[in-house]
Amino acid sequence: MHNQALLAEARAIEDWVIALRRRIHQQPELMYEEIETSRLIRDTLDELGVSYRAPIAETGVLATIGTGDGPCVALRADMDALPIYEEVELDFRSQVDGKMHACGHDCHTAMLLGAARLLKQREDSLPGPVKLLFQPAEEGGAGGERMRSEGALEDPAVQRIFGLHVMPWIPTGEIASRAGTLLAATSALKIIMHGKGGHAAAPHMSVDPVVAAAKAVVEVQSLIARELDPLDSGVVSITTMHGGEVFNVIPQQVELTGTIRALTVEGLRLIQARVKEMVEHVALANRCRAEVDFPGHDYPPTVNDAHCWDLARDIGADLLGESAVSESPPLMAGEDFAYYLEQVPGCFVGLGMQNEAIDAIYNVHHPRFKADEAALSIGVALHVAFALASQAELASG
Ligand code: NI
DSSP states (O other), X not given: OOXXXXXXXXXXXXXXXXXHHHHHHHSOOOTTOOHHHHHHHHHHHHHHTOEEEEEETTTEEEEEXXXXXXXXXXXXXXXXXXXXXXXXXXXXXXXXXXXXXXXXXXXXXXXXXXXXXXXXXXXXXXXXXXXXXXXXXXXXXXXXXXXXXXXXXTTTTOOEEEEEEEEEEEETTOEEEOSEEEEOEEEEEEEEEEOBOEETTOGGGXXXXXXXXXXXXXXXXXXXXXXXXXXXXXXXXXXXXXXXXXXXXXXXXXXXXXXXXXXXXXXXXXXXXXXXXXXXXXXXHTTOEEEEEOOSOOBOOEEEXXXXXXXXXXXXXXXXXXXXXXXXXXXXXXXXXXXXXXXXXXXXXXXXXXXXXXXXXXXXXXXXXXXXXXXXXXXXXXXXXXXXXXXXXXXXO
């Protein structure tokens, strides 16, 4: 492997990658609205002479470099931003109030375009196709599932897939992941507690949904404490509560939302079922009626193939040094890269992006999240190395 040479090549196009990343950062677009981002990707691929299929999954782009029936591997980047007001002072700050690339997907897209450029330069020597998946709607829209169901992993069949995600709690120049389950299965939760409104001075003539909702919030926590195996992991977080308008009126209803997390689909289903049962019965015990829903898409857990992480770890060590690669514990965050890993082996790898010197210390989804652009060329080199090494392995084995 010539990973150091790859890193040098990636550094040589660093300015180009950073410029792309900044253009995407300035124009953040939410899930399935990635119109300009998609256009920028297609224009860039056109400039590079890379062929692609678009649209796929509404605003996605599926590029292919290399031909033939040799091993086909895939690399993936997500494209969508978040409904967050950016609080970072930058020359290329978000130009759309209330929208921000706070999860680093601008970096992911730019790095994959960088990989496209380097792979295109060596297209003639590739033993088979490399597919580049630019997917929309990671943030709750299950864009990965759409890409999969619209054939991104077929024809030719992808044999391995890799993805990178910025990790701002790991220093720039390092990577982390693990074999097996890296990220959780996730679900949204919505509860409407129906009561009967009335004068706050006459609670006996009303049915108070506020008290019932408060009990439900506390009660569901006992599921995690008392019903889940202490060696297993699960989360129920109630994150919003809305009810009532006036201090002296008992409201008609209270709405709660939140999220449920577990490390397996079965674990997620179990917690969902028990949350529903528990909240409905707390409602009943308090003369209320509860509607419990799990809206949107439940994401499966992100489960890495052990061999693919071995390969990524070796590449990381070769590129960045032994000490730059670490084993990550499982995290209760979710990721729709999980949908690809349900179908083909692969690995989702965390790319270090923490740099105190430039205030890049905030977690993703924070309004002050700041990417360390010094990590972008590392990401480009990793992408290319993952693809080349996997193709070489698959071709010889
Ligand atoms: Ni993300």
